[in-house]
Amino acid sequence: AQSVTQLDSQVPVFEEAPVELRCNYSSSVSVYLFWYVQYPNQGLQLLLKYLSGSTLVKGINGFEAEFNKSQTSFHLRKPSVHISDTAEYFCAVSDGRSQGNLIFGKGTKLSVKP
Amino acid sequence: SQTIHQWPATLVQPVGSPLSLECTVEGTSNPNLYWYRQAAGRGLQLLFYSVGIGQISSEVPQNLSASRPQDRQFILSSKKLLLSDSGFYLCAWGGRMNTEAFFGQGTRLTVV
Numbered sequence: 001a002q003s004v005t006q007l008d009s010q011v012p013v014f015e016e017a018p019v020e021l022r023c024n025y026s027s028s029v030s031v032y033l034f035w036y037v038q039y040p041n042q043g044l045q046l047l048l049k050y051l052s053g054s055t056l057v058k059g060i061n062g063f064e065a066e067f068n069k070s071q072t073s074f075h076l077r078k079p080s081v082h083i084s085d086t087a088e089y090f091c092a093v094s095d096g097r098s099q100g101n102l103i104f105g106k107g108t109k110l111s112v113k114p
Numbered sequence: 115s116q117t118i119h120q121w122p123a124t125l126v127q128p129v130g131s132p133l134s135l136e137c138t139v140e141g142t143s144n145p146n147l148y149w150y151r152q153a154a155g156r157g158l159q160l161l162f163y164s165v166g167i168g169q170i171s172s173e174v175p176q177n178l179s180a181s182r183p184q185d186r187q188f189i190l191s192s193k194k195l196l197l198s199d200s201g202f203y204l205c206a207w208g209g210r211m212n213t214e215a216f217f218g219q220g221t222r223l224t225v226v
Binding site for chain 2: 032034036041042043044045046049051090092094096101102103104105106107
């Protein structure tokens with residue numbers, strides 16, 4: 001079985017500062033990894049995904065994440081955040097089976113302050 | 115392109131009343147379909163998923179049920195709502211190999 005741990009429930013940061021949102025996963029098989037963003041009272045939007053290949057994945061809105069198999073991590077980063085990045089961010093994992101589903105972490109609330 | 119529609123956006127229902135939330139997907143066929151619930155501070159909880167018409171897997175025993183009467187239609191129901199059913203319900207669809215999931219805009223359900 002897979003699981004996802006998002007190590008920080010809340011991350012406050014000042015505008016234009018860099019940010020890293022941490023995600024660790026556990027799985028006995030190869031996985032696909034995802035980051036989603038949720039703005040208040042909206043659904044989840046896919047930021048980026050890792051399926052295979054290069055371990056550095058670039059997504060929308062200037063975010064990127066790095067897959068580290070040895071550390072079973074998939075941390076999300078942005079070099080300079082904006083007020084508009086204030087949202088909740090979810091890490092998720094899938095084993096790619098057709099009968100399976102995505103397992104989500106509990107989310108990290110990013111609060112960008114002016 | 116694919117789109118997912120979920121309605122209503124908000125709903126206030128009294129305890130003991132029935133519930134029906136509907137989700138439809140356009141632009142794809144034979145998708146995996148999911149219902150998630152999001153309660154404050156508890157992340158996303160998978161309630162049901164379906165890999166085909168009439169095929170429903172329940173992840174959490176509860177007061178809710180799901181049905182998939184057509185390939186691209188997924189319905190979440192309850193015969194009698196409880197206060198604890200309040201939350202934000204999200205429908206999602208994914209491809210057969212779960213390379214990603216696409217979410218609807220959600221329904222905010224308040225049981226009073």
